[in-house]
Amino acid sequence: MRVLELTDEAFRSELREWFLRNPAPEALDASIGLSHDYDAEAVAQQRDWQKRLAQAGLSGVAWPPEYGGRGASPMQQLIFHEEHQRAGGRGGELFFVGVSHAGPTLIAYGTDAQRRRWLPGILNGDILFAQCFSEPGAASDLAAITTRAVVDGDHLVVTGEKRWSTRAQHADRCELLVRSDAGDRYGGLTYLMADLRTPGITIRPTRTVTGAAEFAEVFFDGARIPLDSVVGEIGGGWAVATTTLMFERSTAFAAMIVGLQNLITRSAACCADDPVLAQQLSELSDDVFAVRALLYRCVAEQQASGQPSPASGALKLIATELNHRVRRFAALAGTDGVVGYLESFGLRIGGGTSEIQRNIRAERVLGLPREPRP
Ligand SMILES: Cc1cc2nc3c(=O)[nH]c(=O)nc-3n(C[C@H](O)[C@H](O)[C@H](O)COP(=O)(O)OP(=O)(O)OC[C@H]3O[C@@H](n4cnc5c(N)ncnc54)[C@H](O)[C@@H]3O)c2cc1C
Structure with missing residues (x-):
């Protein structure tokens, strides 16, 4: 296969021109991101930048047009990431979870109501997503998670601890994998898109050796998450989570x-x-x-x-x-x-x-x- 024939230099030129006319916040102020930390002002700035990308049709470029994307090919998506980085943007770091894997997971597994509720906000920066999969005793072996979820009426009551959630302290929602059946390793997992402001959720930033709070621990203490936040079926979370991981790694x-x-x-x-x-x-x-x-x-x-x-x-x-x-x-x-x-x-x-x-x-x-x- 002749790879170069599949590249799209016209798309690359269009992007370069747009980024020249619309410099990313980091391209205008070299101090942004130097500490690899975000304060409230920096988060607001990144949300504004995400909104501008969305208005120009440059957020979620590979999403299908019916969900607000431009149906870009995998090669065009690759070119977008290269040019965004080249233009000085940090590769949309804060919005990576939402745009690169939470959104595509919703497109693959969500209901129409869930897609209508969350996809537009993911694209335009109103909803910032984090991922809450890893736990103190389960990450490489993800199916060993123990954070419990018990159905109570039209809610799941969630109790447990998640760790290493990148930038969760800034996020609005999270991809959340929980154990709804202790006796079934894979079939006992359920996947939610949970509101991180739900009472019973506490987020504690983790400062690393770089000096930045890149991660957070997220504690669930009887947090009541509505059942309409479940993506896929109760007990069907493993297939949804592996799809999320596939999207995460591909881009x-x-x-x-x-x-x-x-x-x-x-x-x-x-x-x-x-x-x-x-x-x-x-x-x-x-x-x-x-x-x-x-x-x-x-x-x-x-x-x-x-x-x-x-x-x-x-x-x-x-x-x-x-x-x-x-x-x-x-x-x-x-x-x-x-x-x-x-x-x-x-x-x-x-x-x-x-x-x-x-x-x-x-x-x-x-x-x-x-x-x-x-
Ligand atoms: C930069 C970064 C970002 C992250 N972001 C997120 C996030 O947003 N959300 C989230 O949920 N998690 C996140 N994580 C957590 C990440 O997924 C886990 O750290 C990772 O999966 C490893 O799990 P662990 O740290 O528990 O190590 P463990 O699984 O405890 O492994 C410890 C060591 O043992 C080795 N090991 C384990 N099992 C085997 C085996 N079978 N064979 C050989 N060696 C083995 C591992 O390679 C490792 O060296 C992030 C981590 C990092 C570093």
């Missing part, structure tokens, strides 16, 4: 790879007089080029066949490990601050750790013996 890396290309370009001038650094940088540059080629191949195959490319399973592992190496180089060579390097550890964990990704490749691609299952 995440375009912005990261453009960020690495920018960093390598910035680093080049500083390393020109040092042959050792120059050689290391040149090797990293080749690797970034190769991972971008892999991303394009995956997207082109998906576009041609309508199915995720078999190679896309390796992308998360390869991209986040390379990100770690480039960020380490830049921190040591002094061409970037240390925050990007510290954050790169987390990216090897979030969305499925590198160890788990390697296990999956070993079992499914190389046919090595399976891990014992719980």
Whole structure:
């Protein structure tokens, strides 16, 4: 397949022109996002930016037109993420959960009423989503979650603790996976889109080694969530959650790879007089080029066949490990601050750790013996 034939340079030019006329908040004020933290003013600014994207038809570009998207192809979606990042936006970080996976999950599994209620607000920045899946004792093994949900009239009463919910302290709603039947590992899971302002929910930000409160713990203490927030069926949550994770992983890396290309370009001038650094940088540059080629191949195959490319399973592992190496180089060579390097550890964990990704490749691609299952 000739990947380049599938790219859409006219769409790329349209985006570049639009971003030139409509600079992202970060492009106008370089201090935004430097601390990798958001205060109330920064959140409001990001909501405004999301609204402007939506008004221009640039929010949820790959969503079907009947739900407010522009029905963009996978390749156009990739180009959008690249150009948004190139224009200085942080890749729509705060709205990533809503636009990239909560919305598509609702389109796949929601009722018409749920879609009408939430999709417009996700697109225009009025509803900020977080993901509440992981728990202190269950994340790699997500089906082991224990947060309980008991039906009481037309509500589910939820009790338990979620952890590592990215930016949940700023969110309005969350993707919430709960256990509605203690005796059935997969069939006892239920998926909700819960209002985070429900009485009985407490959110406590978690400050990490970078100094920023990137995550939050979310405590549910008998929180009464209306049954009309259940997506899919009670007990049907596993299929919905795995669909969410598939959407989450399929779009995440375009912005990261453009960020690495920018960093390598910035680093080049500083390393020109040092042959050792120059050689290391040149090797990293080749690797970034190769991972971008892999991303394009995956997207082109998906576009041609309508199915995720078999190679896309390796992308998360390869991209986040390379990100770690480039960020380490830049921190040591002094061409970037240390925050990007510290954050790169987390990216090897979030969305499925590198160890788990390697296990999956070993079992499914190389046919090595399976891990014992719980
Ligand atoms: C940047 C970031 C963002 C995140 N955002 C969210 C979010 O928004 N919402 C949310 O719900 N969660 C989020 N998480 C949580 C994330 O999904 C979990 O941290 C991740 O799934 C790993 O789970 P754990 O931390 O409980 O580690 P564990 O599952 O306890 O694993 C601990 C260690 O053991 C290894 N390990 C575990 N099982 C195996 C095995 N079978 N074979 C080999 N090694 C194994 C792991 O690789 C890891 O090194 C985020 C995490 C990070 C770092």
